[in-house]
Amino acid sequence: MNVAWKFEIWGSGNFTESVALSLNTSYRYFVETYLTKKNGDDYSHAYILQVCRGSGPILCGVSPENPGHSTEFLPAGSSRVIVALKNTGGSAASAGVVYRL
Numbered sequence: 001m002n003v004a005w006k007f008e009i010w011g012s013g014n015f016t017e018s019v020a021l022s023l024n025t026s027y028r029y030f031v032e033t034y035l036t037k038k039n040g041d042d043y044s045h046a047y048i049l050q051v052c053r054g055s056g057p058i059l060c061g062v063s064p065e066n067p068g069h070s071t072e073f074l075p076a077g078s079s080r081v082i083v084a085l086k087n088t089g090g091s092a093a094s095a096g097v098v099y100r101l
Contacts, residue, residue: 004029005098007083009046010037012091018049018084021098025054029074033083033096040090048072052080073101 005021023029033046047070052060054077074081085094 001099004100008095009085010093014088016086020082025077028101030099032071036095037093042089044087044092046094049084050082053077
């Protein structure tokens, strides 16, 4: 496995932040994202928001296999993955890696 992307997301208060990462449709990928910091008793969640496929018309949607999960094998032909961090109150940070298989 080779690292294709590393990313971090952080903030405080009530927010949902996301990062879109471009992928080469010739490869398959494994994505993982996880919380690295949480201050406060409120809700925080690092997750895969959306997976896009195709190089012509781009088709995007939440993965039907693992909606809202933090790890996923992406199907062949994936062109973009969007990872997100949702937080309500306090502060939170997440990080993750996209591996090319």
